[in-house]
Amino acid sequence: MPETAASATTSPLSDRVTVMQESATIAMAKKCRELIAQGLDVINLSFGEPDFQTPQYIKDAAKQALDDGFTFYTPVAGIPELRQAICDKFKRDNQLDFQPNQIVVSTGAKQALANAVLSLVNPGDEVIVFSPYWVSYEEMVKLAEGVAVPLVGTLENEYKVTAAQLEAAITERTKLVMYSSPCNPTGAVFSREELGAIAEVLARHPQVYALADEIYEYINFVGEHVSLAQFAEVRDRVITVNGFSKGYAMTGWRLGYLAARPDIAYACEKMQSQITSGTSSIMQRAGLAALRGGRASADEMVAAYRRRRDLVLDIVKDIPGFKTPTPSGAFYIFPEVSAYFGRTAPDGRTIGNAMDLALYLLNDALVSAVSGDAFGAPNCMRFSTAASDEKLAEAFRRVKVSLAKLS
Ligand SMILES: Cc1ncc(COP(=O)(O)O)c(C=O)c1O
Structure with missing residues (x-):
């Protein structure tokens, strides 16, 4: 948000940086690291990062x-x-x-x-x-x-x-x-x-x-x-x-x-x-x-990304309310999740938007994903599929269970 006139007089920061948003993916990853530091078994699907090592x-x-x-x-x-x-x-x-x-x-x-x-x-x-x-x-x-x-x-x-x-x-x-x-x-x-x-x-x-x-x-x-x-x-x-x-x-x-x-x-x-x-x-x-x-090294990784995409799509097709186009490339799924807006979590909180849903899934499923707002799509969420098959299967199993708890 732009500074108010009053705060602008006290802040040394330029308007340029003040109006700039922190990268949402980096912000979510920060939250995720905090939970991991508390010893929680968080599966981080918020990063846009290959999980492979750079070729030797x-x-x-x-x-x-x-x-x-x-x-x-x-x-x-x-x-x-x-x-x-x-x-x-x-x-x-x-x-x-x-x-x-x-x-x-x-x-x-x-x-x-x-x-x-x-x-x-x-x-x-x-x-x-x-x-x-x-x-x-x-x-x-x-x-x-x-x-x-x-x-x-x-x-x-x-x-x-x-x-x-x-x-x-x-x-x-x-x-x-x-x-x-x-x-x-x-x-x-x-x-x-x-x-x-x-x-x-x-x-x-x-x-x-x-x-x-x-x-x-x-x-x-x-x-x-x-x-x-x-x-x-x-x-x-x-x-x-x-x-x-x-x-x-x-x-x-x-x-x-x-x-x-x-x-x-x-x-x-x-x-x-x-x-x-x-x-x-x-x-x-x-x-x-x-x-x-x-x-050649990229082609090997692509084979894994494709397998993981298929694995994830196979699970999310059974998640009610997720409308997920089949990705033709990259390593994300981007479901439309607005069916969950207005629902209530077990602790009584209302899921008002995709950011609330991302926070709910982080806390309840221990799965970190990014709200679509940052990508200009506030009804969507982005999950990275750049993780092992086991982690992906576990993450989306947990997501499904947590979503089912919303009434
Ligand atoms: C679409 C897109 N463009 C550019 C970049 C930046 O790539 P680099 O790591 O080379 O700066 C990314 C990284 O996430 C990206 O997803």
Whole structure:
């Protein structure tokens, strides 16, 4: 909430940070850790994090970089070999031709997204955010003093925004469109046809740019990953973001990148040069090894994610009131849970919304999940499926029992 005039005079904090929300996923994980510290057997399904170890060949490359004394500042946009390897990856996986001067390596895809938003959005510019959306999009837009305009997909369409919806939402103030596919939180994946129709709309509005977040590219159960930049009519206006956190199980390493038109890439590099400089030299060597190793390690993890998705869907189909589209990618389920709003818990408390339900499940089932508010979907909840089969089976068994206690 914005500060009141009275408190603004006593607080040293900027309006910028005061209006910013703490990441809901991080806040829930904090609560969850508190309960674990009290000795409770909490199953944490609130994090967007693979439970796999980073593949050994990538760890070895990081050790080698240290042994080589590769410990100095790097160029801001990344070491040349890595930028080239990213171009090679785009060519191999996405049939996209980029030159190294179009690539900016960052401290996670999160920084790549922030660089792009801060480099493109002026105060008052409208940014259409396909909703449900990843928690940080809206806050990044606020930081840039833009106006986030959530555009909500329907449950019937697996929450995917349609080209017609986009056409109707674009105004002369629209500067940017942001989305993820595969989507966090819904797991929806845009098909070639759907993205092609979106590209056609964008082609008619030359002032509008698009930020395509493809961080879950490899975690895709339908097969084809389509990049918006593959559509020639909009290629120059698409900023493609990707990274290592999800596909290579490298969340803690903090390595991501974007590809864009040279002037936009240069702007992002300039932004980064004044905030963090080039990301860690050691991590860049690790990223280089990851890309050179191809996607075999990711494919093994994807097989496990698919099995877990099926296992979880099989349990939740018997949970009354959960309306859960089948995710085509990523590692979440995102049920619509509003059937439980207005019900009463055994302690007499009323479940008014998804946040109440998340807190009830945390306390009663000892399962931590995130309320959909943070993703622009207040009737939903997000459960991660990046946990062992045993933990998932136990977690959803407990959820089912706790929900049955609501009257
Ligand atoms: C959709 C989406 N984009 C970007 C990120 C950030 O990824 P990174 O860890 O590379 O900063 C995440 C992480 O949860 C995400 O889910």
